[in-house]
Amino acid sequence: MSLQKTILPDSWKWEKVRFIHQHYKTILSKLIMHYTLNDLRDLKRFYSNQLLNDTVPFWFPRSFDKEHGGFLLMRDADGSLIDDDKAVWIQGRATWLLSTLYNTVEKKQEWLEGAKLGYDFLNNHCFDTENHPGKPVRGQMFFHVTRDGRPIRKRRYFFSETFYVIAAAAFAKATGSKEAAQNAREVFGNCIAYASGQKKLEPKFTGTRPSRGIGAPMIMMNTAQQLRETIGDERCDELIGKWISEIETYFVKDDIRCVMEQVAPDGSIIDHIDGRTLNPGHSIEGAWFILQEAKYRDNDPHLIELGCKMLDYMWERGWDAAHGGILYFRDVYNKPVQEYWQDMKFWWPHNETIIATLLAYLLTGNKKYAEWHKLVHGYSYQHFHDKKNGEWFGYLHRDGSLAQTAKGNLFKGPFHLPRQEWYCAQLLDDYLAEP
Numbered sequence: 001m002s003l004q005k006t007i008l009p010d011s012w013k014w015e016k017v018r019f020i021h022q023h024y025k026t027i028l029s030k031l032i033m034h035y036t037l038n039d040l041r042d043l044k045r046f047y048s049n050q051l052l053n054d055t056v057p058f059w060f061p062r063s064f065d066k067e068h069g070g071f072l073l074m075r076d077a078d079g080s081l082i083d084d085d086k087a088v089w090i091q092g093r094a095t096w097l098l099s100t101l102y103n104t105v106e107k108k109q110e111w112l113e114g115a116k117l118g119y120d121f122l123n124n125h126c127f128d129t130e131n132h133p134g135k136p137v138r139g140q141m142f143f144h145v146t147r148d149g150r151p152i153r154k155r156r157y158f159f160s161e162t163f164y165v166i167a168a169a170a171f172a173k174a175t176g177s178k179e180a181a182q183n184a185r186e187v188f189g190n191c192i193a194y195a196s197g198q199k200k201l202e203p204k205f206t207g208t209r210p211s212r213g214i215g216a217p218m219i220m221m222n223t224a225q226q227l228r229e230t231i232g233d234e235r236c237d238e239l240i241g242k243w244i245s246e247i248e249t250y251f252v253k254d255d256i257r258c259v260m261e262q263v264a265p266d267g268s269i270i271d272h273i274d275g276r277t278l279n280p281g282h283s284i285e286g287a288w289f290i291l292q293e294a295k296y297r298d299n300d301p302h303l304i305e306l307g308c309k310m311l312d313y314m315w316e317r318g319w320d321a322a323h324g325g326i327l328y329f330r331d332v333y334n335k336p337v338q339e340y341w342q343d344m345k346f347w348w349p350h351n352e353t354i355i356a357t358l359l360a361y362l363l364t365g366n367k368k369y370a371e372w373h374k375l376v377h378g379y380s381y382q383h384f385h386d387k388k389n390g391e392w393f394g395y396l397h398r399d400g401s402l403a404q405t406a407k408g409n410l411f412k413g414p415f416h417l418p419r420q421e422w423y424c425a426q427l428l429d430d431y432l433a434e435p
Helices: 018-022 024-032 037-059 088-104 109-125 159-175 178-196 215-230 236-250 280-296 301-318 347-364 367-383 416-433
Strands: 081-083 151-153 402-404
Touching: 037 088, 037 416, 088 109, 088 159, 088 416, 109 159, 159 178, 159 215, 178 215, 215 236, 215 280, 236 280, 236 301, 280 301, 280 347, 301 347, 301 367, 347 367, 347 416
Parallel strands: none
Antiparallel strands: none
């Protein structure tokens, strides 16, 4: 029974409702919370079932490349292969997923063997050693390689490295490998150097209009959270605090209720088309990273407030009231956005928003977040989920119609959706186990 359907007659007196005290936990959940305890139990079962019986089986074991290592992940709706190239991001993400399932769900040998395929491929083929001949030095990682691991291109940032860190750390926990743990910490150190500017990458832009982006502190915060959770690293707590402070100081704009994607070095808004462009799903992802840190720090009230503000601001700007779903790009001043896909619905912002709204609700008890969670959960599983073949389609038009059928490409693979289902199931399991 939901809150909207619960009506108390005016004639009720406290002395006549003694049964409320006898069954207070269930009754209170119906009167105050949008989700009852039974609702949350059903959600937990739903996410677990989707993860283990729908999402993961779409990818594995069919994607294991036992000839060359790693995974073949560029797949169409029915699972057929559309390209045998390999995105390094997704190789790392899939390795993380399989290792994490092994660590937290079931000691399934198939998952561990698959994780090893990914971990070995990353080490053997995805680091540039051309500029370090004969030296035990890892160069910048590639972004895109052939099936057998020959490099095709890099990108001008270090996200391949961050996904390697979480993959190696989770694999180290699964296997007890000291070498994998050392590799994770070493590459994390490289990421810190890139993020701080100590190590330089080839710039994409000139110095004419300097800026700072929210992407680096966000991904570094979550990378450190994963490293801390799996194998531990004494650097993590202080650095996570630093990156959260950076996000709060420069990107969260309370006066206009917004989280910026990029700003000038002093945090001011760059009033040009690129500088004004918002990505609501990305900011909402950052919100749940901060809420997760609040939970880790014994429900730190300041971090809960910060994470919820970020969620609130970007839900207001990103939720499509006309059609449902999260719009991809918005302009901070509601001017036209340059990218032609600005009003499409991509899969991953919905995964991040499902996590953020559920986590915000469980941390605060604010029924607004339960209502938002119901909206985004319902929209996503109605429109993105492929009920015939499993997993989600990646790209919808604004009205929710299918834009194309690919389930895997250079950016989409077994990560955002299975991470969402795994995380929500784990989160609910912890919450429901509390006395």
